[in-house]
Amino acid sequence: MSSIPDTDLAPNQVTSRPAFPPLRSVVARALASLTTAVVAPTVLFAATLMTFDVMAAVTVALAWVVGATGWRWATGRPVSGLLMLTLGIMTIRTGFTLATGNTFVYFVQPVFADAAVAALFLGSLATARPLVARLAPDFYPVDAALAARPKIRRLFRRLTLLWGLVVVVKGSVTLWLLVSLSTVHYVLIQSSTIIALLLTATAATVALSAVVGRQEGMFRPTA
Template identity: 65%
Template structure:
């Protein structure tokens, strides 16, 4: 939409896509998650602000601040007894409190929390750098590929690392 029309059309279409996703979930009687509602609220504010100011930079820089805040949360949680990944892990792999308390698992959670905190920080830095150095159209084209590559690489590292530790701990058996 940015290439075919302009920034205003592109942000309106992005918001319409999100509204359509919510409408589809309602129409098919699927639950609408709190995350989807939160995303819709944030996207609505971003879109309105962009339309009022006519400034695309403001639209695209807001996620950078969110990335930096999330990175601080991840990295800050390393000074707690349960870093962020330790809190999220049971959502991805059911485990008892005794398994999660194993020293090897606690070390994995700390290392993954550190890795993801740094990945999110780098993601925000790359996004800001691209936003400041590229045209809006080139930013939109390049940012997606760069960030997806970074995120998928981190996800693969997370999965491999977790499987290795899971096997060492007897939680995952070879077939």
Template identity: 60%
Template sequence: MSGIATQATPAPAHPHPHPKAVLARVGVTLGTAVFIPAVLLWTTMRTFNIAVAVIVGLAWMVGVMCWRHATGRPVSGLVLLSLGILTVKTAFTLATGNTFVYFVQPVFADAAVATIFLGSLCTARPVIARLAPEFYPVSAEVAARPQIRALFWRLTLMWGLVILVKAVITLWLLQTLSLSNFMLIKGGAIITLTTTAAVVTIGWSFAVARRQGLLHRA
């Protein structure tokens, strides 16, 4: 009717996130928990010494935790895991002054994490099923789909093997290279391995999600 103002009803929000939003969350999590700490450790070690380097690395992770808590953001399980491992390594290194132990500890930590990943394959919820909600809002109905359950199982197997390979590479490089070369080559090798696994995970997950109608298309 004339003279009566009408308002357009806003379109309902799409129930599924856009791929760019998912990629952004993955990038931020991996950057804060893996890539930035590795770069900080290497550059600080080259500029100062190992004691300063481990303190800076730990300070970064603590800062990330405090920032997420202060801004009301959920704390990533990956960040918590990285912080726990880094805290133990840093405390032992500063207490003993043994830098070799600092760099060999990740081998045992990776072996333990790989065991957890592979062992979870025998449970109803493998590790990736528990971590997935940090990157994508997985409902109980979606998580129960056979294709999604199979994806979580296969990704958990893949990451368990990747982490195990990471431990073997670290131990081999530590035994064959000087400390400076070890930090440089190991950092590049591990970042390359992690990035490759992340790309495979994203591509594989997106392919399954599209088939399941779980991604918003512009």
């Protein structure tokens, strides 16, 4: 009688799980994603505006996002959902601004974009897979078994609510500053305020994720 291969007897033993990374690599990946998609284009926009004008600033900011996305594709690196979202929003904003010459619309468009993004986050809470659960694989190797754990599911829902509220605050602050300040002052104050808000929200996200991740044994000890 022929023997049955071990792979047939114990399929679970040959099914590999994602390698759990150390916490610091997850933090570094999140910060790199945020810097590439949000901080860098915002700083470039403000610096170009101070040196040249609004039209040059919108072009430089979009060029950065397009270049960052193209470079990741060309080198075989994954493109994060945050970077793709930024690319889509900035392409529409910049295209409309260059076509019409209406710079006010460029600055007010993020308010409507934030409303749409907030609706996506908060609306996804009514589904079985909130939006953060869809974005999480950009930063951590999440498989179906891990995503199904009760604490992980609660974490995804809490973080989805957190980011939905953060985007609401971001849009509200943007609109208030836009109608209250000159263009140059608006760009400088809005940029620093929004970056601080996003970095704070990112720190809270990492802290909450670290607490739950350690409870679930998701991080490999660092050397």
